[in-house]
Amino acid sequence: MIISSTTDFREAARRRLPPFLFHYADGGAYAEQTLRRNVSDLSELALRQRVLKNVADISLSTSVLGQDLAMPVAIAPVGLAGMYARRGEVQAARAAEAAGIPFTLSTVSVCSIEEVQNALTKPIWFQLYVLKDRGFMKNALERAWAAGITTLVFTVDMPVPGARYRDAHSGMSGPFGPQRRIWQAMLHPRWAFDVGLFGKPHDLGNISAYRGKPTNLEDYIGWLGANFDPAIAWKDLQWIRDFWKGKIVIKGILDPEDAREAVKFGADGLIVSNHGGRQLDGVLSSTRALPHVVEAVKGELAILADSGVRSGLDVVRMLALGADAVLLGRAYVYALAAGGQAGVDKLLDLIAKEMRVAMALTGVTKISQITAETLERI
Numbered sequence: 001m002i003i004s005s006t007t008d009f010r011e012a013a014r015r016r017l018p019p020f021l022f023h024y025a026d027g028g029a030y031a032e033q034t035l036r037r038n039v040s041d042l043s044e045l046a047l048r049q050r051v052l053k054n055v056a057d058i059s060l061s062t063s064v065l066g067q068d069l070a071m072p073v074a075i076a077p078v079g080l081a082g083m084y085a086r087r088g089e090v091q092a093a094r095a096a097e098a099a100g101i102p103f104t105l106s107t108v109s110v111c112s113i114e115e116v117q118n119a120l121t122k123p124i125w126f127q128l129y130v131l132k133d134r135g136f137m138k139n140a141l142e143r144a145w146a147a148g149i150t151t152l153v154f155t156v157d158m159p160v161p162g163a164r165y166r167d168a169h170s171g172m173s174g175p176f177g178p179q180r181r182i183w184q185a186m187l188h189p190r191w192a193f194d195v196g197l198f199g200k201p202h203d204l205g206n207i208s209a210y211r212g213k214p215t216n217l218e219d220y221i222g223w224l225g226a227n228f229d230p231a232i233a234w235k236d237l238q239w240i241r242d243f244w245k246g247k248i249v250i251k252g253i254l255d256p257e258d259a260r261e262a263v264k265f266g267a268d269g270l271i272v273s274n275h276g277g278r279q280l281d282g283v284l285s286s287t288r289a290l291p292h293v294v295e296a297v298k299g300e301l302a303i304l305a306d307s308g309v310r311s312g313l314d315v316v317r318m319l320a321l322g323a324d325a326v327l328l329g330r331a332y333v334y335a336l337a338a339g340g341q342a343g344v345d346k347l348l349d350l351i352a353k354e355m356r357v358a359m360a361l362t363g364v365t366k367i368s369q370i371t372a373e374t375l376e377r378i
Contacts, residue, residue: 003338006310006331009347012338013084016191018184020171021083025333027166028277034285035277038308041287045317046376050363058356062367064325065151065247065269065302070100071352072367073315075344076306076327077127077153077251082110084337086199090119092336095344097122099352104153104327107140108220112205117147127153127251130237131227139210141244150246153271154237157252159230162279173221181217234261241266249304254289256296269302269324276307276329287321294322312354319367320374 003009014022028035060071075096082088089103089111096103097120104125105116117124126144131137144152167173171180185192196202204215207223215223241248249269250262262270272290274283283289286307294303305318306327318326328351335347359365362374 003346005350006334006347009331009334009338009343013334016188017084017337018171018181018188018191020167020177020181020184021080021191022337023166023170024080024164024172025078025084025330025337027164027170028281029162029164029279030281032277032281034274034281034283037285038274038277038287039310041285042308042314042317043310045287045320047313047316047320047358047362048374048376049361053363055360055363055365058359058365060352060355060359060367062325064304065249067102067151069102069325071315071355072319072323072325073348073351074102074125074304074325074327075104075332076329077104077106077125077155078329078333079106079108080110081106081333081336082199082205083195083202084333085340085343086194087111087115088195088199088336088340089116091341092332092344093120093124095341095348096124098345099348101348102151107155107206108204108224110203110205112209113140113143113147113149114209115205117149123148123150125149125151125153125249127155129155129158129227130229130232132229133227136207136210136227137240138243140206141240143206143209145244145246151249152240152244152246153249153251154240155251155275156232157273157275157279158228159232160228161225162275162281164278178218234265237265249302253293254284254286256292259293259297263297263300267301269304270297271327272303272305272323273307273327287317290318290321290323298322312351312356313358315351315355316358316362316370316374319370320372322372 062072085091089109093103093116102125104127106127107129126149171177185196204220207215247268250267251271253259253270272286272293286305290305302324304325305323315326335343
């Protein structure tokens, strides 16, 4: 099929993947209202078209968290990404490095910290959850630092798991899950050979390295469910700030008061995010939450955002709302599933081209010139 947008990548991923994997990436919590609002609220922001502004020399380059980026975009942490293409996290990380942007490895990746970092020449970012097993957290931080990683993305919006109804219907969870997943794989032979057969081990690399034994999908669901920590508070995280000598970015901020707490904590950055609509359904879209966070803490730390970004135009919209950079989650997973590293390469090239068009037609040539004035006041 011809692919010219994230929508095309999504359809290609739907065709190629067993349903349990497609819906795990595509779905959200409960009735998925926030998931839909993330996309619709962002796409409905009107850009302010300007003309005759001499936009012959456009630059997408910027600096975030002390790191020079080819464009203000990063790859978001997505669990189980290694199941969407053969050793998927490695393929996506290589695409990100080639594009000059950061790749963020999930705690619950298939490929371990070491496998991904050893495939690259520059350090990735590493994402960590707040878990009851402090031994695992300390082990993961030590391994990340030893691998040369200096930016930690600390996800704080999962004290309890959101209810994801699609997973029960798709076979990711629910009755006869393993049997249903095997049957689905048999009906998707391209994925079954590429990932199912030749993409082994189907393991949670970072968890297995700590546990000293393989961690399969069933183990992952049980281990992670048992390790969510609803008792955690800001004061309980101070040991991480003291232990980790690199940059810390707090992911999962929607409220200005929580943004101010992140500043007090000593975070170097935060990510305005509702976990892609996968946690509490009915909360604000990132688009609606972002301006309030910007108003509260702009200039005190780096502000990034995700959830709902599907195009380069969306990136420009987020920047105009005050974000310093934007993360791609579902968009990159669709591309990875559709074409591996080549798919992610194509997606990132598409995002860059769309950004250039949006900037040219809004009359700006530098990322710093994208402001609230770039949006139409309606």
